[in-house]
Amino acid sequence: xxxxxxxxxxxxxxxxxxxxxECVQDMDHENMFWYRQDPGLGLRLxxxxxxxxxxxxxDIPEGYSVSREKKERFSLILESASTNQTSMYLCASTxxxxxxxxxxxxFGPGTRLLVL
Amino acid sequence: xxxxxxxxxxxxxxxxxxxxLDCTYDTSDQSYGLFWYKQPSSGEMIFLxxxxxxxxxxxxxxRYSLNFQKARKSANLVISASQLGxxxxxxxxxxxxxxxGAQKLVFGQGTRLTINx
Numbered sequence: 017x018x019x020x021x022x023x024x025x026x027x028x029x030x031x032x033x034x035x036x037x038e039c040v041q042d043m044d045h046e047n048m049f050w051y052r053q054d055p056g057l058g059l060r061l062x063x064x065x066x067x068x069x070x071x072x073x074x075d076i077p078e079g080y081s082v083s084r085e086k087k088e089r090f091s092l093i094l095e096s097a098s099t100n101q102t103s104m105y106l107c108a109s110t111x112x113x114x115x116x117x118x119x120x121x122x123f124g125p126g127t128r129l130l131v132l
Numbered sequence: 133x134x135x136x137x138x139x140x141x142x143x144x145x146x147x148x149x150x151x152x153l154d155c156t157y158d159t160s161d162q163s164y165g166l167f168w169y170k171q172p173s174s175g176e177m178i179f180l181x182x183x184x185x186x187x188x189x190x191x192x193x194x195r196y197s198l199n200f201q202k203a204r205k206s207a208n209l210v211i212s213a214s215q216l217g218x219x220x221x222x223x224x225x226x227x228x229x230x231x232x233g234a235q236k237l238v239f240g241q242g243t244r245l246t247i248n249x
Contacts, residue, residue, distance in 0.1 A: 025175075047235065049236070049237075051239075056141070056241055056242075057241060058136075058138075058223060058239040058240050058241045058242050059223065059225075059237075059239040060239070061236060061237075061238075064236060074236075104175065106177065108177075110235055112235075119235065120167060120179040120182065121179075121235070121237060123169075123176060123177035124176075125174070125175055125176050126175040126176065128175075
């Protein structure tokens with residue numbers, strides 16, 4: 017079974033702190049994604065990566081950066097956390113294929129981040 | 133413009149009844165895929181069912197079926213004989229493309245389903 021793990025389930029940080037959210041997958045997937053989930057807005061893509069050291073902006077990259085030094089690990093970084101970044105953060109991964117059909121994304125358990 | 137629209141923020145259904153969760157989508161691609169996910173209160177996203185744009189039959193997985201109406205651009209999820217454990221958030225998502233790289237998904241706003249005993 018595919019396993020995607022996230023470093024923390026719950027996190028409380030102060031405004032201005034640098035925050036690292038870690039995601040690790042154990043199935044040798046090429047693609048990894050970071051989403052944030054907010055009530056009434058669904059999941060919105062922050063960044064994704066299709067290879068080591070490669071990254072692409074999603075729909076809402078402002079205030080975030082990412083790092084992918086190893087294939088299995090994709091980190092989301094909040095350089096200076098703000099209260100409007102309080103949210104649920106979900107990591108996902110999938111294999112890279114030219115047309116994947118019903119290849120689903122596999123999600124981690126999520127990190128609920130509270131910025132005070 | 134919203135690519136995936138779920139117009140029902142919340143639904144309440146009696147146990148054992150069937151329930152339909154609405155999803156409409158907007159794309160100009162001929163090839164695309166539609167997904168439904170379940171998110172219980174614990175937070176994990178559980179893949180339920182997939183429908184490809186070229187699939188002629190509606191997808192089914194156990195008690196889940198997808199009512200795919202391509203001309204109307206709708207992909208409603210039908211849950212038959214609902215159970216208390218079906219209470220959760222449900223998300224519709226679309227993958228556009230054929231995609232040569234990462235398969236990005238676009239999600240709807242979600243519908244919170246509550247099953248009453």
